Amino acid sequence: MINVILLGAGNVATHLFRAFRECKNVNLIQVYNHKAGKLKDFQREVATTTDLSKLKTADFYVLALKDDAINEVAEGLHIESGVVLHTSGGKDMKLLSRFQEHGVFYPLQTFSKNRNLNFREIPICLEASSPKVLGRVRKLAVNISDNIYEIDSESRRRMHVAAVFANNFTNHLYELSSEICEENGIEFDILKPLIRETASKIESLSPKEAQTGPAIRNDQHTIQTHLDLLNEDQQKIYKTLTSSIQKTYGKKL
Amino acid sequence: MINVILLGAGNVATHLFRAFRECKNVNLIQVYNHKAGKLKDFQREVATTTDLSKLKTADFYVLALKDDAINEVAEGLHIESGVVLHTSGGKDMKLLSRFQEHGVFYPLQTFSKNRNLNFREIPICLEASSPKVLGRVRKLAVNISDNIYEIDSESRRRMHVAAVFANNFTNHLYELSSEICEENGIEFDILKPLIRETASKIESLSPKEAQTGPAIRNDQHTIQTHLDLLNEDQQKIYKTLTSSIQKTYGKKL
Structure with missing residues (x-):
């Protein structure tokens, strides 16, 4: 015992x-x-x-x-x-x-x-x-x-950073998404099947294979339409992540 | 028919x-x-x-x-x-x-x-x-x-922006997380139960209630340790999202 x-x-x-x-x-x-x-x-x-x-x-x-x-x-x-x-x-x-x-x-x-x-x-x-x-x-x-x-401690610290991206930051994106819904009178529940599938998808595809959306398509028209609908703080995150997606795929595809 | x-x-x-x-x-x-x-x-x-x-x-x-x-x-x-x-x-x-x-x-x-x-x-x-x-x-x-x-078209456009945060950007965070793992010889699979639970959690809690991590605790020591482990592009995203989390809770708690 x-x-x-x-x-x-x-x-x-x-x-x-x-x-x-x-x-x-x-x-x-x-x-x-x-x-x-x-x-x-x-x-x-x-x-x-x-x-x-x-x-x-x-x-x-x-x-x-x-x-x-x-x-x-x-x-x-x-x-x-x-x-x-x-x-x-x-x-x-x-x-x-x-x-x-x-x-x-x-x-x-x-x-x-x-x-x-x-x-x-x-x-x-x-x-x-x-x-x-x-x-x-x-x-x-x-x-x-x-x-x-x-x-070991060093690897655990690095894994912890990866976990912050996968959990803390991801959850904050859910929060921003729910804010946008709330501001526009849309039920956040409508997005939950999408959130579930986004997480499930990477069980069978790598995140790189699973990426979709206007950033990876470099669809400037949609990106501009989206930016016009967001406030300054939301825009900052939208731009930072869009440019990071484009850099990831521009560099490596 | x-x-x-x-x-x-x-x-x-x-x-x-x-x-x-x-x-x-x-x-x-x-x-x-x-x-x-x-x-x-x-x-x-x-x-x-x-x-x-x-x-x-x-x-x-x-x-x-x-x-x-x-x-x-x-x-x-x-x-x-x-x-x-x-x-x-x-x-x-x-x-x-x-x-x-x-x-x-x-x-x-x-x-x-x-x-x-x-x-x-x-x-x-x-x-x-x-x-x-x-x-x-x-x-x-x-x-x-x-x-x-x-x-209607207007609401659908706004919902589409919310979906970009909940899906495209979230998947990109998975990608960044997997990059950090790869750079440090850690299997990305180890993070999958965390990713699953992060998505499941908001079925019973709001994203605001579910938020955890160094940003919301304002744990400057951990934040600095994390930044020291990241490259410039990763740092930019870490800082942007950390400051957005702090703004969300600083404003509203």
Whole structure:
């Protein structure tokens, strides 16, 4: 049985909690958070604490915290044994080097509390302070996911940038699209089948093969018509992305 | 029985062909294209022609053509009766005003020949030269889709801009993301569960509620780390979208 303590009560912590609770071989023994209020959802199912000095002894201490809080919590964490992990895409493993056995356990996904996710499909990127520790972290990870990758801090940081484009920026385009609909009395729902298909399409085609639209066709008439309908901020994004599409295909086709 | 002739042999025409062929109440009697080569895929199932003067008589002539070709084909089309429709999101219905009965039949989706789509889920935006014609176009549309909208040329043009953000620009972000992966020896496949969830998330949350990442957290440290990893073109897009996210939430939160 692998004993795990979870530090954090946000989106990532909540999803890890749900995933670990369903594992036969994992015993989630405690959840820590500095604010008591956020522990309410966990209390019925597991021991909780707001006091780092009251942590139990475990095999893994998983810091599922905001990037800025990792260092602070790590400083207050005094343990005699066990592996300390953080779950951040952007932060170096070295942040935890005060602990003899440490590593990174980064689930590459966008988490919101109210969404149910199948954790088995989520890629988990692992890194560890030694091959021996990596082996133990991997044994933990396979309990919840079928997609385990070993990735060092440098590559993880680069992957995190790629994820910002694929998730944060993509979602912002959805937001801009919904704004344009709203400004014009169009239901945003009408675009949802298109959004679904845009994401599905790249399961069978590369994004390069899937590209369509006025920019790649260099359809100046449509581009100008579109610009005339947009406000200054929207125009800036339209122009930047149109010129980037044209550069991509002008250079490489 | 509704008799339909399809003009065009590209992605939209191919998908409309497949959808109409499955309808009990629709008889797809002919496909026209100016190039014979592109008609090969249709010939086994339907009469084809490359000569506009050899079109049969039908209830509907559906011009599923590139924006730039609509006018040219319309000029060569001499019919005695029937409704002439185009399938473009960006073009005005007036383009077909030489025909007594005309309209627009715009399926809001991204089409590639090798993708199978469930047409019933695809929104079809209709417009027609008179209420009577609209009624007839609607009778045609309900045979292939459960999502029929009546939308005028002005709104359709605006919706088309929103679709460019949600589809063309989003796909380009996938492309940039895959480039960053490739440059750093990371498999793009690792990002696919994230891309799927990003699109699925907005079925239950608004894009505004779904937004996460360094831009909305105003995490300058991570933003700077990311910029340092990108080339000039990638930086430009990163900065433009980050500042747009911050403006959206700075203004409205």
